[in-house]
Amino acid sequence: MSNGWMGKFLTVNLSTGNVNIVDVPQWLQDQYVGGKGYAMKLLYDLLPEGTDPLAPENPLMFFPGPLTGTLAPSMRACVATKSPLTGLLLDSYFGGHFGQEIKYAGYDGIIITGRSDKPVYLWINDDKVELRDAGHLWGTGALEANRAIKDELGDSTIKVSTIGPAGENTVRFALISCEYNRQAGRGGAGAVMGSKNLKAVAIRGSNTVRVSNRKEFLSAVQQGYVELKQSPDVQALVDTGTASAVPFANEAGLLPRRNYQDGTFDLADSISDLGQNNHYWLRSEACAGCPIRCSKVGYIRTGRYAGTISDIVEYESAGLLGSNLEIGDAKAVTYLSALCDSLGIDTISAGSVVGFALEAAEKGLIDKSTLPQNANFGNAEAAAEILKNIAYRKNELGNILAEGVKRAAEKIGSESESFAVHIKGLEVPAWGPRGNPGIALALMTADRGGCHQRGLPLGYELAGEPWKGRILDRLACSGKAEIIVHEQNYLTALDTLVKCDFGHFGISAGTYLRLLKACTGREFSEEQFLELGAKIWNLGRLFNLREGLNPAEDKLPKRFMTEPLPSGPCKGHYFTEADVKLMLTEYYNLRDWDSSGYPTKETICKYGLNDNQKFEIK
Amino acid sequence: MRTVIYTNFDLCTGCAICQMICSEHKTGGTNPRLALLRISPGRNGLIHQPEVCQQCQNAFCLKVCPVEAVYRNKDNGAVIIDDSKCTGCGLCVKACQKSMIMLDKENKAARKCDLCGGDPLCVQFCPTGALQIVKLGGEKDE
Structure with missing residues (x-):
């Protein structure tokens, strides 16, 4: 096929060992394109209503998009499943090279269901697919397992995704490690993989991805390169990755400190690109087909953590494992981040959960004897110990924290709920929203729970980037919904391709659509593309509602509603019920949802979501 | 005078753009495995070593x-x-x-690798200068 798509799904039932290669239906390709589109439609169709996320029936799916594996700059793939952390949809995106390899092996998606009765890994060598014993790998770290599988199969170029001990022990925020330094991090996809007794997926592909109009495609690729080069945001990522966002967030008062109590941290610079570059960075690293090279790789040269090899500590990880825990030593934060990578847990949830535990201990809500010695904010060794206890569910507290802050607060009880900082069960990323209503609204309405990758309006709200020609009032609640709806729709549409967040800082909508057309032959106007995004977003909402979401959960954690921000330019700010109501009313209106947050019948019909065309695995 | 591609492994980010454009040019489709140059991953991703025909x-x-x-x-x-x-x-x-x-x-x-007739696409597309064209000289190379 010469249209970017491979036209096949690989389905694997781990309970029966059945493996099938099935055609991607034309209607699915026409209506949902790939990536997030396939993810939402297949999750809706394949998951029996009300399925426990850790039950065998929950599908674990990997979807690249039509542009993944081509020369289109900065493309990724996603993992989709029902989240064990939120009980809602989960789409988690990863860069690296694993998504591309899915295409080279001949597939537009891998759909895994069932549960193996013993640990296995899946070995996909084009159309030769095999479940192999993973008993000897069970218990190994996520990166260790990656190495071991390459050695076992005798090919260092095979691409492997793995889980660590946390996934095996179904820690609800366990991740899937997709080759070195790239993770499907959020929402607990690793726990779903662990619940299936699936340690890894290894792939080698020998097919090519072919585009429809080669000459025009290469011209659009070159245009993409030029736009990336011309973007100052992208050039900052080339130089310093996301770590340089630490000082920015600190100045803006968004950097979480002491379990999100505060928004500034006096040691911000030392855990930012400045500190990291001093202590371990050596060179830049890039995902397949990406000229941005936002990764900075190196090893710690001296001191207690000498020899720790790590990728850049991304902004989110620095915020949650650094400032949120009041750890201002770049080397210690790097060690904690590398530890999370090896254990296979999401750094964002991990930092949030540890911060929650430390605060609960300070307030006398948990028995200090269940914590490591001197378990205080600022103590990296204690944090490391807690992380290990979580990953291995070692003691009672580790076991409670492994459930995420929402469930942990329910268990610990009393006032702990007031400082359990999550939205719909997903721990909030390192963008404390007080003083930033647009950010708050993006977090409240993100489809997978408290997430920063669903239209965070940083540029418009904080960096003076004009929205439709006007500069926004940072503190205004009204008028922000329009931006959030637009961004969510646009990003959702781009996630059918599948884009990288950083690529989209530079590459224009016109160029993405040019790439899509030259690759697939399908032409979208910008308006049609936004409609595609809106349709998929609505389908996600319908899935969440079907799986038991109460729309009243579109809300902020109590901390941001009751405690004034103690420092920074928005000192004293917090959100009132009226603020939240105003924003949500505008948002629901623009989404054509009713005042309680349900898509109306007209909306459902408008996007064709009422038809009964269903994807089934026969 | 012999022309060769010189590799600066220290600048290679492992992005595989060189391999993608090579396979696209030579086979009509993208897959780094079908490229006529290779990037050998170092353990733990600390380095990438591009390897080309000399x-x-x-x-x-x-x-x-x-x-x-x-x-x-x-x-x-x-x-x-x-x-x-x-x-x-x-x-x-x-x-x-x-x-x-x-x-x-x-x-x-x-x-x-035939150097794409003298102006290799891998060198043109490399975003970091990890691949360079070098013209060798001297009597011994005649």
Whole structure:
């Protein structure tokens, strides 16, 4: 096929060992394109209503998009499943090279269901697919397992995704490690993989991805390169990755400190690109087909953590494992981040959960004897110990924290709920929203729970980037919904391709659509593309509602509603019920949802979501 | 004067754009595995080592070809396979001690880097300068 798509799904039932290669239906390709589109439609169709996320029936799916594996700059793939952390949809995106390899092996998606009765890994060598014993790998770290599988199969170029001990022990925020330094991090996809007794997926592909109009495609690729080069945001990522966002967030008062109590941290610079570059960075690293090279790789040269090899500590990880825990030593934060990578847990949830535990201990809500010695904010060794206890569910507290802050607060009880900082069960990323209503609204309405990758309006709200020609009032609640709806729709549409967040800082909508057309032959106007995004977003909402979401959960954690921000330019700010109501009313209106947050019948019909065309695995 | 691609492994980010454009140009589709240059991953991702055909002065592939399908371009010194003569016997693939030649099973011919006629696309597309064109000189290279 010469249209970017491979036209096949690989389905694997781990309970029966059945493996099938099935055609991607034309209607699915026409209506949902790939990536997030396939993810939402297949999750809706394949998951029996009300399925426990850790039950065998929950599908674990990997979807690249039509542009993944081509020369289109900065493309990724996603993992989709029902989240064990939120009980809602989960789409988690990863860069690296694993998504591309899915295409080279001949597939537009891998759909895994069932549960193996013993640990296995899946070995996909084009159309030769095999479940192999993973008993000897069970218990190994996520990166260790990656190495071991390459050695076992005798090919260092095979691409492997793995889980660590946390996934095996179904820690609800366990991740899937997709080759070195790239993770499907959020929402607990690793726990779903662990619940299936699936340690890894290894792939080698020998097919090519072919585009429809080669000459025009290469011209659009070159245009993409030029736009990336011309973007100052992208050039900052080339130089310093996301770590340089630490000082920015600190100045803006968004950097979480002491379990999100505060928004500034006096040691911000030392855990930012400045500190990291001093202590371990050596060179830049890039995902397949990406000229941005936002990764900075190196090893710690001296001191207690000498020899720790790590990728850049991304902004989110620095915020949650650094400032949120009041750890201002770049080397210690790097060690904690590398530890999370090896254990296979999401750094964002991990930092949030540890911060929650430390605060609960300070307030006398948990028995200090269940914590490591001197378990205080600022103590990296204690944090490391807690992380290990979580990953291995070692003691009672580790076991409670492994459930995420929402469930942990329910268990610990009393006032702990007031400082359990999550939205719909997903721990909030390192963008404390007080003083930033647009950010708050993006977090409240993100489809997978408290997430920063669903239209965070940083540029418009904080960096003076004009929205439709006007500069926004940072503190205004009204008028922000329009931006959030637009961004969510646009990003959702781009996630059918599948884009990288950083690529989209530079590459224009016109160029993405040019790439899509030259690759697939399908032409979208910008308006049609936004409609595609809106349709998929609505389908996600319908899935969440079907799986038991109460729309009243579109809300902020109590901390941001009751405690004034103690420092920074928005000192004293917090959100009132009226603020939240105003924003949500505008948002629901623009989404054509009713005042309680349900898509109306007209909306459902408008996007064709009422038809009964269903994807089934026969 | 011999032209070769020089590799700066310290600048290689492992992005594989060089391999993608190579396979796109040579096969009509993208897959880094089908490229005529390789990036060997270091353990733990600390380095990437690009490996390219050196257009050897003492080219084993050229020596072993039984049908004289492998020849040297007089202008840039590139060692080139003449598709019309190649029988796909695979002797050159075996002879290359750097594994820089592969057999194309479909048209049963050997494939190797020909420097894209002198202006290699991999070098043009490399975003960091990890690949450079170098013209070798000196008596010993004549």
